[in-house]
């Protein structure tokens with residue numbers, strides 16, 4: 001498995017997409033069962049068998065990849081049967097990521113959505129790598145570029161793309177923010193508090209700072225996120241950027257979009273800021289940056305957050 005050691009999530013996904021392309025099977029949504037059957041025929045999985053995904057019958061996980069202790073060539077993927085179809089697809093792709101990138105180090109992986117943000121660092125690193133792999137496999141960059149080139153970015157476009165790619169709106173938004181050359185910020189709210197933020201490269205370069213409300217970030221006054229009367233705003237509303245940011249002058253505008261999930265507890269805010277020149281002292285290493293959230297800080301202090 002020397003190949004796997006030098007691989008990263010992007011290269012591994014690109015290789016699989018190239019193999020699918022060579023077979024004339026690189027179509028949307030990406031056929032994950034074909035990928036499962038193909039992997040043992042490739043350098044990524046030679047000599048193994050990957051069983052078809054089965055229902056996960058134990059609680060606490062979204063998915064799992066497990067080596068059969070009685071037959072070490074055989075690997076099983078397990079998926080939460082209660083999850084939505086697009087979430088199950090992402091989980092299967094995520095487990096392929098572990099299979100390709102991490103299986104020489106571990107014989108079982110038990111994955112949940114939270115460990116990407118709140119696990120110990122080594123766990124977070126491999127969970128994020130598997131997520132990145134899934135994201136690159138399910139949302140090929142060249143097709144995303146074609147679909148978004150010259151388009152106004154809003155939740156209508158991203159919702160349509162999510163359907164086409166067979167992913168959730170959230171997965172689509174994260175991929176977009178990590179890919180776009182625009183200044184974009186995605187904020188996920190959970191029960192009225194920020195769970196995470198993703199910032200685009202341009203946001204990092206131009207040192208956009210979102211205003212803080214305290215240790216537990218809450219929606220800022222005069223933003224859609226704080227307006228309980230508005231559950232959905234998929235087109236977005238233009239406003240002065242200083243409603244959200246303390247780094248931006250009052251001449252800069254941003255467009256805020258809002259999506260509230262069924263049940264009302266989870267909200268996605270997407271901000272597209274007017275472009276601005278890079279500020280001189282932006283730090284490098286921005287890639288895939290996600291802010292540490294309140295949950296992380298509480299975990300660091302060995303305390304559970306108050307929800």
Ligand SMILES: [Zn+2]
Pocket residue numbers: 094098109110111112126127130
């Ligand atoms: Zn995982």
